[in-house]
Amino acid sequence: MARQGQRQPGARRPAPRQQQRARPRDNEGIIPVLARTVRDVEAAVQRGRVVPSVRTKFQVVALLVREERDRIRADKTISEAQQAKELKRLDGIAVILAKSTARDTSLLALLADDAVVSDAARSLRRDMLREAGIESAPEIVAPAQPQTVVPVANERRVVPQSVVSRQLANPFLAPDFSAPRPKTPAGFLNGWELLGPLFNSFERASGGASTGLALPAPSSLNAPGGHELMKHQAQLVAAAAAGHRTFLLADEPGLGKTAQALLAAQAANAFPLLVVVPNVVKTNWAREASIWTPNRPATVIHGDGDTIDGFADIVIVNYEVLDRHVGWLGDLGFHGMVVDEAHFIKNKTSQRSQHVLELSERIRFRNPRPLLMALTGTPLINDIEDFRAIWQFLGWIDEKKPRAELMHALEETGLTPADPGFYSAARQCVVDMGIVRRRKVDVAADIPARRIADLPVELDEKASRSIRKAERDLARRMVSRYESALATRSVGPTVDGIDHDLVRQVATWERKNTSAKKSDENVFSMMRRIGQAKAGPAADYAAQLARSAGKVVFFAKHVDVMDVAEETFAERGIRYSSIRGDQTNSVRQKQIDAFVNDPDVAIAVCSLTAAGVGINLQVASNIVLAELSWTDAEQTQAIDRSHRIGQTEPVTAWRIIAAQTIDTKIAELIDSKAGLAARALDGADEVESSADVQLEALVALLTEALSEASAGASFDALSGSLSEQP
Template sequence: MPTTAPARQRKKSSSSRRDDEAPLIPILARKVREVEAKAQRGKLGPTNRTKFQVIAFLVREERARVKADGDVTDAARAELLKRLDGVATILAKTAARDTSLIQLLEVDQATSPVARRMRRDWLLESGAELPPEELVIADAKPIVQATLVPPVALERGVVPPRVEARIESNPFLAPDLTHRTGGPTPRRRLDGWELMGPLYKAFEQGAGGGAATMDLPEVPEFDRLSPKGLEVMAHQSRFLEAVRAGHRTFLLADEPGLGKTAESVLAASVADAYPLVAVVPNVVKMNWAREVERWTPHRRATVINGDGRDIDAFADVFIVNYEILDRHLGWLAKVGLRGMVVDEAHFIKNLSSQRSQNVLALASRIRETTPGGDPLLLALTGTPLINDVEDFDAIWRFLGWTTGDKPGPELMQKLDGTGLTPADKSFYPEAREAVISMGIVRRRKKDVAKDLPDKLVADLPVQLDDEFGRGICEAERELGARLAARYRRIIDARGDRGLAAGEVDEDIVRLVAQGELDESKAAGAEGDNVFTMVRRIGQAKASLAADYAAQLQRSVGKVVFFAKHIDVMDQAEAHFAAVGIKAVSIRGEQTGTARQEAIDAFNNDPEVGIIVCSLTAAGVGVNLQVASNVVLAELSWTAAEQTQAIDRVHRIGQDEPVTAWRIIAAHTIDTKIAELIDQKQGLAARALDGEAVDATSSDSVQLAALMGVLRDALGGR
């Protein structure tokens, strides 16, 4: 774009108003205020950064025109230059707020097709008559990416040995480019328009109103998907019928607790989108593996940790967390993936981050290599928008709906079919509906309440794979070995008394476990016993639980976070402060006044997102029904304590189904404790509510957990 504009003829009337002498200035003033408002709310998105460029360019261009215009009086010229200085001042203040904008003030910056279209549209709006060569603006030629793996990730790339066998066993992975044949794309009516800004504006204004959910098929007469013992809910079934009908790209933005993971797992089965890769936060990797096993037991899932040396290379579903995706991009691109799920997809909103670039690169590769070019792509997030409507950008790119600069072919066809342009006010509701029809699905708990239980406890198993976590697992193995040695000494001293090979004497198991429990109670916090082990597990889970609670808060609003130990509460509060979430807490050492102030702040202050509660101090006498989601970072030793905690939210006045998310350390005693608590809940239901549930032992959770550790060490049941 030239640094100065050619002389332009402007439409003038006989009016003497100052805007007639420079009709572009009020347009620039309005646009710069829009950019300033965005900058005040957070980091600017790509469209507003482009606006900033174009405003700066046109201010320079208009200043040169005003100075050179001999028809303008000196007084009028001074007034116009003063107004342009006002626009420039706002630009400078905005750049001071976000210093990355300063480089956009360079003279030759606003040269992209999007910037040139924006400049052209504003000039036409001002009444300028442009030469033909400025009216038609061609798209820039796409930049061919030399390699899938960015250079920074290439150094970290690994290929697990077992993966090499899989790649060699798949001779049919050459790209199927049949969907790209057929000659050049015909020119469309809207090709000359800048469309991304209007698309964002349509959502920002909520143009047309109504929920952002595509039309979904009705619930089928028969449930053909649920495995034995499980049942797909009605809202899930409607989504899956859309997949069955052939839809392949979705922004699934249901609120947490509505079963997005299960829907995704079943969608892969319906679409036969295997192999499938799921890119997820570290805290939910184990839960994803469990959901694959539950809902599609005929499929195998493998969780990728570290360098992936222990993965099942022939699995149907590969589960990897964002932090290590760069190491595995290379081989994932070669195993013939036909589907990709990005969980908590708002994690990729920053397009300049390596995380986002890795996800987008892999998605692009999957589109290229999937036969027919139509893979299953799912973006899951209850919070697609964090700071700005342009947070949609990365998700839309991942799904192939847009390229960032313009809509993709399918979306462009829908927009063109409206018969409207961004100059028409009615374009915006039509544009919003066009994007929604591409595959946006958003349901809230209260929208599907009849499908949900009024209270649900959902377990989130996490892997303690850091050094601290490995130390805990080693301590548990040592505890099991110590108990097993005691058991064998007793058996050796009294004789096996006719025990069959591999049979365990339950009386001695109980005796050994009771002895260990008595010693642990006597030792308290000293030594390496079951109580100190459970506390260490809580400490190891603290950051993972806090991270999940923070994600949840961004999706659903207020969240109640329960922990048992003060140090776990401290870690959680520090994490919330670090990520910018305002939190209050209820602790045992608080005065009654401080406690009530924290409760009132959580219930009444919209800025307070999380309340961190002690299981013992806040388990009774607290009303927190302003929230409907609870995170249990640590497990209690009693079922009643867990119930009391959840019932701070699940009580009279609650008008939404309640979900309690239990963070459980996989492959540790934590898992046994969770199972035992559930059994005790069943005992209460049987004794008090008359429900037909299996009778359970009257042993304490501590004793039963130790007996379980001993059985595992003995190789018994």
């Protein structure tokens, strides 16, 4: 029997003291805390439950990994072996972060250099460092925020001449002091920090919490021009008519937010009205204004604004040129302001956000109760604090505290953030300020199960000039052939004005012409060029839809348009499937399955001919038609990939139209042929062919050119006769 303390044969030698302490040290410091937290993030991402608190954990872990890596590399008191070991442990955490971003690409925004660090993130960082036994770590410094919104200096600012004319016509525009301006009450909440609790109240919301402002019942569904509103649209207009003046309108895409905003402005008499929008939709806003508020002239600012109407009631400007015009826009005396895709201003350090906030502040200075509307299908992108800039635009809060109206509502609850019921009551106070959120499924009875919405876009200036020149060249070629045929015709009746039978014959010759020079444009090459020019705006809009409404199907006719779209999505970190005609059946099915089954694949980029039939894509209810079909049947087949058995939501097809080009006429022709296709179901009529639309497009182009030529000749003749009179 071995003596006490004597080592038995085969027994392990006791580890040296320093080795016995090595393992406990592995469980000390910040790295074990980071490891536990990142596993929580990984599990949440795998479950698809990436709530704001998970995003906060993700961001703090990423920041602390960077800090700890820099600290270890700079520490000269540890050996190279120990340094390598610690860095390897950090790399393991970084790998988990990378896998999480692969599953949810929206997390990538939290890693950007300009990502906003919220109060919740700073608080969590302190807690994690304290848990690691680190008490005196420096705070994360958030980007400096101005205490007040001040104009941003910009040497490129301009004042269009038509605006100068308007200002001279009304030089004494003064602030409106007729209505009392609310003052912040000196109540019991004055000493409390309230913005953090207000944001947190939305994170803590229970299942029974109110989802939106209670809206009044509409008295009528009628709208100007004989149009009829859907019930959910009329409810918001009724609220504006009843005196409500601020709205965060967060309806899902396809529910008519543009019409609601314009009619709310009409109901509130909020003219002149300023509308700030992404570039891709500003032409559509002008068109919608002509439909819903036809008695209110609208103008669109392009570039330096040389072509705008300074006396218009509705001024539409895109974010990209806002910096040039913010000076005079702030002085024009607007009674209302609408910000479309308001999540664009979530980063308060960006110029676009600062300009929007400056304008809303100046509008409120002149008018104590302007109509202010923020439109977005995606009010939250990464964090609850994405609300901050939108609430500030609406005048609900300032940099540090709630403004007077919201503060009054909070005071009336009689609660403080220390009281258990404060968060639900505070959330309701904010909702009642004007948050409105409706989903397609909630108003399905109001909207058609399938609809096509046209979205006119302005092409790039260079592409637009080139395409219009090509249209003119094609028209001149047909006019020359028309005039030659007319001059050599020896039989048949003489027709006063335009000979429409001959026009149709010339158009038929042109469509069948195979002897034209390669440099000559034809209707096919023009439509391809238009498709290429629309590719960028169409992909941009599809990306917006994917962020706000979930899965999107993107259809295009040509491979180069699909290539541009896929490059755009890749640059934005949006995962997509690609369904093309040159794929094998197995590859094609794999791409379809990825879109249908993988929640992280947001967009299916599809060939209109290869994917327009035979596949089920009903997981998406939004479709972007980047290029026009030649037939309504082909267009319908594409839409029916989503609008089919298994679809639980109304389907909206967004048709991208190049404004002021032949694209517009072809869209009209396709729609006019749609009725023929419907009648042909009983076999009484023949369904249209693609040749019909091509021919009619050429007929329209030639007829328009001849009409312009005739009008020009008449004007010259009239001018000549007038000059001969004594």
